[in-house]
Amino acid sequence: MWAISLFAPYKAAGLDGIFPALLHTGLETIIEPLIRIFRACIALGYVPTAWRTSRVAFVPKPGRSDYSQAKAFRPISLTSFLLKTFERLIDRYIRDSVLSVHPLQKNQHAYQAGRSTETALHSLVTKIERTLERQEYALGVFLDIEGAFDNASVQSLQSFTL
Numbered sequence: 001m002w003a004i005s006l007f008a009p010y011k012a013a014g015l016d017g018i019f020p021a022l023l024h025t026g027l028e029t030i031i032e033p034l035i036r037i038f039r040a041c042i043a044l045g046y047v048p049t050a051w052r053t054s055r056v057a058f059v060p061k062p063g064r065s066d067y068s069q070a071k072a073f074r075p076i077s078l079t080s081f082l083l084k085t086f087e088r089l090i091d092r093y094i095r096d097s098v099l100s101v102h103p104l105q106k107n108q109h110a111y112q113a114g115r116s117t118e119t120a121l122h123s124l125v126t127k128i129e130r131t132l133e134r135q136e137y138a139l140g141v142f143l144d145i146e147g148a149f150d151n152a153s154v155q156s157l158q159s160f161t162l
Contacts, residue, residue, distance in 0.1 A: 001027060003088040007081060014080040015055050023081060038086055051083035070150065 004027060007020035023030070041047055058073040066072060104112060109120040124140075131138040 001031060003085045003092075004081075006088070007084070011081075012078050014078045014083075015053050016050050016080045016082070018081055020081055023085075034082070034085075037082075038089065041086065047083065047086070051080045051086070054079040071147075 004020070004023045007023070009019070009021035009024055011020055013019040054077040057076045057078065059076055060067055061072055061074055064072040107123070109115040109117070109123075128138050128140070
């Protein structure tokens with residue numbers, strides 16, 4: 001009930017056509033079957049195909065002078081709110097149960113409240129500054145693979161899924 005109640009009622013639905021207002025209205029009727037479905041998904045390690053399918057809308061990025069390149073658009077995936085509900089429940093379980101017993105490593109900046117790419121960069125800059133103050137050497141290796149997935153062949157991506 002908690003996970004569903006967080007959705008704004010008239011957000012755009014995924015391909016299944018189920019939008020949050022429908023879930024809010026029928027929640028008392030569907031909650032028990034939905035719990036059984038979610039538990040079965042976990043037990044079987046399976047997510048229904050309809051939930052894994054999304055509708056993608058390409059929204060133009062503002063301020064671009066040329067919209068002939070794919071990079072000029074931001075893809076917005078409209079996925080099933082049943083999947084989003086399931087994801088919220090799993091995320092809450094991970095945060096409240098698993099991570100309270102087995103916390104993430106202190107240098108992990110993703111998936112932690114108050115941590116981001118900014119805090120990761122701040123940590124790196126601090127380490128470099130300390131090294132320079134001690135008149136030591138600092139070696140940094142940075143890799144930026146722009147468009148890696150856009151330019152990868154289908155065959156090369158499929159070889160990783162075997």
